Amino acid sequence: MGWRRLPDTLSQAQLWRHICEEAVEYKQSEPAHASILHSTILSHRSFESSLAFILANKLDSPWCINAVALMALFQQVFREEPDIIDAAVADLLAVHDRDPACDRYSQALLYFKGYHAIQAHRISHRLWRLRRRVLALALQARMSDVRAPEGRCCGCEDA
Numbered sequence: 001m002g003w004r005r006l007p008d009t010l011s012q013a014q015l016w017r018h019i020c021e022e023a024v025e026y027k028q029s030e031p032a033h034a035s036i037l038h039s040t041i042l043s044h045r046s047f048e049s050s051l052a053f054i055l056a057n058k059l060d061s062p063w064c065i066n067a068v069a070l071m072a073l074f075q076q077v078f079r080e081e082p083d084i085i086d087a088a089v090a091d092l093l094a095v096h097d098r099d100p101a102c103d104r105y106s107q108a109l110l111y112f113k114g115y116h117a118i119q120a121h122r123i124s125h126r127l128w129r130l131r132r133r134v135l136a137l138a139l140q141a142r143m144s145d146v147r148a149p150e151g152r153c154c155g156c157e158d159a
Contacts, residue, residue: 012089015105016047022106040110048078048085054110055120059142065135073135077123084122091118117143 010018023041027034040057044050056070065073078085095108095115102108108115120143127136 009090009093012047012085015089015092016050019047019050019106019109022104026104026106036110041106047089048075050109051085051088051119052078055116055123058116058146059120059139061142064138064142074123077126081126084119084126087122088119091115 019041023037027037027042040054041050044053052071052074055074056067059065059070060067092105092108092115095112096102096105099108102112120139124136124139124143127133127139
């Protein structure tokens, strides 16, 4: 891929621990949000599992693929092409570093539509290269429907 990790950035394991710590802090300060934090972050053992869950639930559709099937598909893609997760980690670090509205890593992971759109694009691109083009197009269309990212604004949040 076209990026490289800077030497002073967090590893995937360090980032995941940091995200879990943020979720625990959020849970204590905002109890009404506890169940969402549990289902999206705290019940997962890894960054890739959490990301697969979040994306699958955002893209869940009765006419396309349900969240359970999407999560399994995303986890399979992540296993087959770990560079996708490395890039997702780098993206999260970059958003946190460059977006003044993002003071926690978990904010972008949970709520930033541009971040979600880029990760879904990477998954769709992998499926396209595997000649699973109908599914790749369906995922791209679904992401556009639910998150409506603006291509001209890729890299800045307009939530």
